[in-house]
Amino acid sequence: MAKESKGNGRSAAREKKVNETKMILRQPIMVIAIIAVVLLLLLFVVYPLVKVFMFSFSDESGNVSFANLASILSTPRYMKTAGRTLLLGLVVAVIATFIGYIFAYTITRTNVPFKGFLKAIATLPILSPPFVLSLSIIFLFGKQGLITKSLLGIKGNDVYGMTSLIIVQVMSFFPIAYLTLSGILSSIDASVEDAACNMGAGRWKTFWSVTFPLSLPGIISGCLLVFISSLEDFSNPATIGGDFTTLSVEIYTTITGTYDMRKGAALALLLLVPAVIAYLMNKYWVNKKSFVTVTGKPTQARKMIDDPGVKWPLFIFCMIVALFVLLLYGTVIAASFIRTWGYDWSLTLTQYQKALSYGLDSLKTSMLLALISAVIGGLLGMVIAYITAKRNYYGKMFIEVSSVLMFAVPGTVLGISYILAFNTKPLVLTGTAAVLVIVFVFRNMPVAIESGTTTLLQIDNSIEEASTILGADTGYSFRRITLPMLRNAFFSGLVYSFVKAITAVSAVIFLISPRWNVITSKIYTLFDQAKYGQAAAFVTMMIVILLVFIGIFDGLIKVILAPKSRIPKESAAAKAEK
Numbered sequence: 413m414a415k416e417s418k419g420n421g422r423s424a425a426r427e428k429k430v431n432e433t434k435m436i437l438r439q440p441i442m443v444i445a446i447i448a449v450v451l452l453l454l455l456f457v458v459y460p461l462v463k464v465f466m467f468s469f470s471d472e473s474g475n476v477s478f479a480n481l482a483s484i485l486s487t488p489r490y491m492k493t494a495g496r497t498l499l500l501g502l503v504v505a506v507i508a509t510f511i512g513y514i515f516a517y518t519i520t521r522t523n524v525p526f527k528g529f530l531k532a533i534a535t536l537p538i539l540s541p542p543f544v545l546s547l548s549i550i551f552l553f554g555k556q557g558l559i560t561k562s563l564l565g566i567k568g569n570d571v572y573g574m575t576s577l578i579i580v581q582v583m584s585f586f587p588i589a590y591l592t593l594s595g596i597l598s599s600i601d602a603s604v605e606d607a608a609c610n611m612g613a614g615r616w617k618t619f620w621s622v623t624f625p626l627s628l629p630g631i632i633s634g635c636l637l638v639f640i641s642s643l644e645d646f647s648n649p650a651t652i653g654g655d656f657t658t659l660s661v662e663i664y665t666t667i668t669g670t671y672d673m674r675k676g677a678a679l680a681l682l683l684l685v686p687a688v689i690a691y692l693m694n695k696y697w698v699n700k701k702s703f704v705t706v707t708g709k710p711t712q713a714r715k716m717i718d719d720p721g722v723k724w725p726l727f728i729f730c731m732i733v734a735l736f737v738l739l740l741y742g743t744v745i746a747a748s749f750i751r752t753w754g755y756d757w758s759l760t761l762t763q764y765q766k767a768l769s770y771g772l773d774s775l776k777t778s779m780l781l782a783l784i785s786a787v788i789g790g791l792l793g794m795v796i797a798y799i800t801a802k803r804n805y806y807g808k809m810f811i812e813v814s815s816v817l818m819f820a821v822p823g824t825v826l827g828i829s830y831i832l833a834f835n836t837k838p839l840v841l842t843g844t845a846a847v848l849v850i851v852f853v854f855r856n857m858p859v860a861i862e863s864g865t866t867t868l869l870q871i872d873n874s875i876e877e878a879s880t881i882l883g884a885d886t887g888y889s890f891r892r893i894t895l896p897m898l899r900n901a902f903f904s905g906l907v908y909s910f911v912k913a914i915t916a917v918s919a920v921i922f923l924i925s926p927r928w929n930v931i932t933s934k935i936y937t938l939f940d941q942a943k944y945g946q947a948a949a950f951v952t953m954m955i956v957i958l959l960v961f962i963g964i965f966d967g968l969i970k971v972i973l974a975p976k977s978r979i980p981k982e983s984a985a986a987k988a989e990k
Contacts, residue, residue: 433805446799450807452792453814456854460829461684461821467832468678480678490662494682497659500574501642504581505635511582511733512589512634513627518730520597521623522723523716526731533734534590536741537583539962541915541954542647543935545580547947548740549652551747556754558743572654580648583737585641589634596630597623636694643687644822646918647932651939659683660824660918667828667922677832680825691820745955748948763949770946771934778931779957781845782913785852790906792853793860794898800861801868819858823918826851831922843925851920852913860905867901907965911958 471477484490515534519527537545552559553571560566600623646660653661659682667676717723747753751760768775796815800808818826830851834841841847917932924933931950938947 442799442803445795446805446807446811449792449796449799449811449815453811456850457814457818460826460833461817463832464677464680464684464825464829467674468681470674472674480674481681484675484678484682490679490682493657493659493662496574496656497643497683498686500577500581500656500658501639503578504585504642505639507578508582508586508638509589509593509631509634511586512591512638513593513631514726515586515590515730515733516593516597517623518723518726520594521717522726523718524723524727524730530730530734533737534587536587536737537585538587538591539911539958540741541935541951541958542917542932543651543939543947544744544951544955545583545740546576546648546652546939547747547944547951548743549576549580550944551743551753551948552739558754561754570654572652572656574653574656576652576654577649577656580652581642581645583740584645584648585638586733588637588641592634592637593627593630596627600626633694636690640687640690640694640820643683643690644918646822646824646921647936650936660822663824663828664918664921673828673832677828680822680828683822684825687822688817688820695816741955744948745952747945748952750945753945763945764953766943767946767949767953770938771931771950774929774931774934775950775953775957777928778914781848781852781928781930782910785849785856785913786906786909788849789853789857789909790860790902793857793905794864794902796857797861797864797868797898797901801865815861816858818854821855823855823916824921826855826919827922842923843928845928847923848920848928848930851923852909852916855916855919856909856912857905859908860902863901863904864898867898903965903968907962910961910965914954914958 468480469476469478471479512534515530518524519530519534524530549571551557553569553576555561555568555571557566557569557571560569560571644660645658646664649656649658649661650664657665659679663676663679663683666672666679748763749759749761750756751758751762796811800812800815821829830847831842833839834847841850915932916930917936920930921933921936924930931954935947935950938944938950
């Protein structure tokens with residue numbers, strides 16, 4: 413009976429999908445949108461990744477060959493680098509998730525002061541440009557470090573290596589775990605924990621028997637996302653890793669140093685496979701194992717923990733981390749105004765003058781490309797969210813998976829795939845602004861898709877159905893009804909896309925050209941030349957630019973989404989009568 417019922421359910425679901433597919437085929441605009449999205453994803457997502465695989469498993473004549481992969485697997489140096497990369501990712505994931513969980517628990521569960529400050533610190537590294545924390549570690553603990561040389565008298569301290577890299581990556585990526593876990597912890601019904609306390613369980617017992625198991629999906633998800641971010645990271649290992657080489661740096665060195673594109677592509681597979689597996693595990697396995705207790709029924713307000721033995725140790729831990737983050741950012745900003753760090757501490761604007769004369773054009777280019785790609789990516793993300801969240805048809809799974817796949821592809825792998833795909837006819841894009849915009853669009857679009865999908869799932873289908881019944885076609889209904897409801901999600905995706913586009917390093921390091929060079933590439937060159945003061949000036953300017961644009965976007969959201977009163981103003985006669 414159970415098997416028969418299950419079979420009937422599948423048959424009904426299949427029949428429903430067939431019927432909805434037939435309905436969509438009668439809507440020309442929807443059909444055009446789906447076909448256009450599929451073609452774009454095939455061209456700019458699937459095709460480049462297929463090229464990487466084909467190129468990795470071929471020889472100079474184009475024949476199938478496993479020589480490159482066999483050479484890499486049999487070379488101890490490459491295997492050591494791969495092992496280092498995975499080990500670094502695991503260590504950073506565990507430590508960053510631990511810090512993120514303490515931040516999330518402290519903010520969502522305890523009655524501590526300065527919660528707004530802690531929230532701001534817990535999101536700052538996500539919005540900041542790369543190189544900030546690596547620069548800070550060099551300025552504080554390097555050979556001319558403020559702490560090592562000036563305060564402790566340690567000369568010639570070697571700050572480069574695994575320890576510094578772990579610190580930098582943990583401080584950079586713990587906000588990812590915090591954002592994931594704060595949402596999970598906020599969603600747990602307070603009555604479940606209160607019930608455990610009422611039955612005699614202490615605070616510690618309640619945490620381990622109720623809170624921790626319910627938040628386990630968020631912990632695993634946070635670990636996986638931090639692990640992916642560590643694997644993908646290029647800027648920090650390249651600038652402060654020293655002899656501790658990771659796969660992303662090894663790929664870059666292999667291609668630019670020995671000009672061996674095939675070996676570089678084969679190395680890219682070693683980086684791509686674990687990153688994609690971790691991402692798909694998080695998206696399609698962890699997310700389906702949610703233990704959140706939200707039922708839709710009214711729940712009591714959560715009672716914040718006010719026990720001094722609990723809240724103050726958590727608060728002190730969070731404040732130590734927050735002050736350390738502030739120290740790192742403050743050091744970079746201060747260094748941008750110092751004439752020569754470690755020798756001449758006089759204040760000057762020389763670093764800014766040199767930086768602007770060196771890379772002002774690149775700064776303008778980065779801002780222009782980031783704005784263009786953010787708008788395109790935001791709009792395309794809303795379209796993909798709509799055709800996947802509100803419709804069910806054959807081919808939907810392909811759009812869902814491929815549209816977010818680039819989010820899991822490491823930047824160096826992405827750069828290689830676009831070189832291989834668009835460096836020859838019929839579509840030559842390398843060296844142009846178009847290829848940079850396309851990379852930014854498809855790299856950052858998944859966030860807009862997720863935001864749009866979440867919003868659309870909360871909109872009742874009957875709203876659009878009413879519009880259709882009154883004679884409006886799909887395009888009109890989407891433009892006049894659905895799209896206005898997506899404004900908040902659109903601007904969220906816009907802000908994220910702009911920030912990530914202007915701070916991108918690894919995804920564009922292979923794609924820039926003298927005509928279209930970006931600011932992050934210039935900063936990386938300054939690191940190579942040990943011009944840390946100018947790099948600090950550029951990073952400070954980027955922080956200011958990002959804050960200004962985020963403020964502008966936030967203001968636009970408030971203006972556009974501000975509720976418009978439709979109550980007519982009271983006439984003067986009515987006022988006089990009163």
